[in-house]
Amino acid sequence: MEQISRPIIKPVSWFTKLLIGLGKILFAIIIILALIGAYYLWIKK
Helix, strand or coil: CCCCCCCCHHHHHHHHHHHHHHHHHHHHHHHHHHHHHHHHHHHHC
């Protein structure tokens, strides 16, 4: 009767790893774009 309360670990774990990986990639892209933007603005001044 306690099957409902059993957590499903496997699908959640790979999904969270995927989200963390995508988050790190997006974070790196945002930092790179911000640095490039700041560099171009600094050159134009």
